[in-house]
Amino acid sequence: MRNLYIIGARGFGREVYNLYLECKASMPDVECKGFLDDNFNALDGYTDYPPIISSVEEFTPQENDVFVCALGHVDHKRRYVETMREKGGRFISLIHPLAEIGMNTKIGEGCIIRAAGSISCDITIGDFVTIMGYSILGHDCRVGNWCHLGAYSFLGGFSEIEPMVTLHPGSRILPHKRVGEHATVGAGSVVIRNVKPGTTVMGIPAMKLSF
Numbered sequence: 001m002r003n004l005y006i007i008g009a010r011g012f013g014r015e016v017y018n019l020y021l022e023c024k025a026s027m028p029d030v031e032c033k034g035f036l037d038d039n040f041n042a043l044d045g046y047t048d049y050p051p052i053i054s055s056v057e058e059f060t061p062q063e064n065d066v067f068v069c070a071l072g073h074v075d076h077k078r079r080y081v082e083t084m085r086e087k088g089g090r091f092i093s094l095i096h097p098l099a100e101i102g103m104n105t106k107i108g109e110g111c112i113i114r115a116a117g118s119i120s121c122d123i124t125i126g127d128f129v130t131i132m133g134y135s136i137l138g139h140d141c142r143v144g145n146w147c148h149l150g151a152y153s154f155l156g157g158f159s160e161i162e163p164m165v166t167l168h169p170g171s172r173i174l175p176h177k178r179v180g181e182h183a184t185v186g187a188g189s190v191v192i193r194n195v196k197p198g199t200t201v202m203g204i205p206a207m208k209l210s211f
Contacts, residue, residue, distance in 0.1 A: 001064065002030045004092070007080050008070035009035035009042040009052050016070035016112060017049060019094050026097060030066065056080050061089040068094055069110060069128065074146050074164045074182075081110065081128055091128070099131075108145070126163065138175065150187070162197065 004020065006013050013035055020032050035043070038055040053059065061067070067089050071077040081091065091110035095101075099113045102121030107113070111125060114133040119125075123137055126145035131137075135153040143149070144163035153167045156175030161167070165179050168187040179185060179195040186202030186209070195201050200209045 002066045002092075003062070003064055004030050004032045005053065005059070005065060005067050006032065006035045006070050007037075007056055007067060007084065009037035009039070009049075010070075012072050013037070013042075013070040014046065014049060015114075016068060016094065019096060019112065019114060020068075022096055022115070023094050030092070036067075056083055059084075059087075061087055066090050066092045067110075068092060068112065070112070072130070072148055074148050074166055077128060077130075077148075078146050078164070102139070114151075120157075132169070144181070 006016055032050055034050040034053040036054055036056045036059050037052050040052050043049050043052060067084055069077050069081050071080060093111040095113040096115040098115045099117045101119045104121055105119055105123040107125045108127035110128040112130045116133050117131055117135045119137045120139045122139055123141045125143045128146050129143050130148045132149060132151040134151055135149050137155045138157035140158045141155045142160040144161055146163050147161050147165045149167045150169035152170045154172045156173060158176045159173045160178040162181040164182040166184045170188040171185045172190040174192050177191050177194055180197030182198050183195045184200040185191060185206060189202050189206040190204045192205040201207060202209055
């Protein structure tokens with residue numbers, strides 16, 4: 001039996017615990033033992049969730065322990081995953097049984113894929129990628145490590161999302177377009193041109209925001 005710990009006990013952590021329950025029939029050798037979070041009051045007022053065991057910094061993984069990271073911010077996700085991996089922690093993916101995944105699609109380590117997504121054929125998805133519900137990925141897409149794709153995201157065929165990108169809910173990336181590393185696409189935006197690394201774009205068509 002493998003012992004699963006969810007990094008993050010806030011709202012997304014609770015969602016990921018529910019995803020675990022929906023995946024449990026297909027992974028009978030995995031038992032969720034609880035959450036890792038430095039806010040030990042994060043679950044106050046909520047019922048039927050496993051406990052917060054420790055912070056990530058204070059937790060020492062054992063041989064049969066596995067992890068999933070339920071942090072939506074890509075920088076925080078990378079930080080805490082790397083902290084646990086430095087201790088020898090191993091990560092698994094949680095993929096909802098109702099997610100459609102086409103042939104020749106490769107999915108990396110530590111991914112989270114929610115229900116009702118449509119992931120087409122010949123796609124490459126990197127490590128520690130989160131794909132929220134009802135997202136659609138067209139054929140031959142490339143999604144880099146650490147990315148977060150909000151609910152109802154759309155990636156056209158041959159589009160490319162470089163590492164550390166955040167797509168907020170309802171983002172649309174047209175075919176053959178590239179979103180550069182560590183860029184952010186605002187909710188409901190339509191990307192019709194390549195997005196430069198490190199920029200934030202929003203709107204229809206998506207334009208760079210300056211603050």
